[in-house]
Amino acid sequence: MSLEVLSPGPLTTVQDLGRPGLAAEGVGRSGAADRASAALANRLLGNDPSAALLEVTAGGLAVRAGTGVWVALTGARCPGAPWAAPTWLAAGQQLRLGPPARGLRSYLAVRGGVAVPPVLGSRSTDLLSGLGPPPVAAGDVLPVGTAAGPWPGADVAPVAEPVGELVVALRPGPRADWFTDEAHHVLSGTAWEVTGESNRVGLRLAGPSLERVRDGELPSEGLVRGAVQVPPSGQPVLFLADHPVTGGYPVIGYVADADVDRCAQLAPGDTLRLRG
Incomplete structure (x- = not known):
């Protein structure tokens, strides 16, 4: 399973819970900037909390499913995209995120997680140190892991949207x-x-x-x-x-x-x- 990146928007990175416990070695934690929104996206799909997902800054991301996959989008609401609920993408179907009217960062999770190789135990992109995978680029094919957990009981999560x-x-x-x-x-x-x-x-x-x-x-x-x-x-x-x-x-x-x-x-x- 995979997601092909058609456009990354202004900035899209792979993020997870980061690299805690390594500050004494000079390694920052990094990870999702809005941890609560990232955790919600993973919970909606029954992913492990440590599963990697995409952090999308100011919208603009466009992806195409290589095979049928379940996705969930949380954080800043992007027009034209399903929000805070599991959504099925059929093989070849595209998902395009417009710029959010409020908020800055959106989180796109896929059931099974984004399975790029980890660095120091994490798949997070750290823009300050350069650790982790580079920012997502057009033409990237992101591997998707195998779902291990059961589906959660909830299929929608009403949450407050960011304020100005x-x-x-x-x-x-x-x-x-x-x-x-x-x-x-x-x-x-x-x-x-x-x-x-x-x-x-x-x-x-x-x-x-x-x-x-x-x-x-x-x-x-x-x-x-x-x-x-x-x-x-x-x-x-x-x-x-x-x-x-x-x-x-x-x-x-x-x-x-x-x-x-x-x-x-x-x-x-x-x-x-x-x-x-």
Whole structure:
């Protein structure tokens, strides 16, 4: 079984649960940017939670089934494509995803999983380190694995769609005391705009500059998904799936892991509020 890629859209990558536990060796976790949406797509098809699937950024993906396969699409809703329910693709049938009206990343799972060769135990594409398979390209033929689990009891999953302005809770970071009280008020009171420089590594946010009370260099420290780091520009960066394992700028706060899934659906021009 296979899926032939006719068009990858702006960016399509293979993702799974990533490579946890390797940060001490300098290997980031990577994996799906919106883990909840990826997990739902696999659950709808009875796949193992670790099954690989396609993460589609801003739509545009077109695939053709080599043989009949079951697929499920979750995350950002793409016009013209079935959403949040198992769908049968007959041999030779095409599936084309238009650009989503809301949200950024969609997840296309296939029953049996995308069976590209794993690297360090994962099939995830890590855009920062270059580990894993390269981004999907036109003409790629993606092998599909053999389904091992039973079908789930549900055949549709109503879920809330992404919103244009998102409000999430911010917890204090290890270097919160490097910033003025006014900077903390600004951070929690600003509607930060997601810039076009954002990617799977992180969201670059535009707004007022956050003022420090301490200058100087900071030794590299460990980073996790959800860290809000402030570089010399004073404009915060919220790290996503392909974040580095260490960083040298102060981390003012953290967004809870479950909320990072929702942050991963923000597109350039959307706004984010970080409530402390």
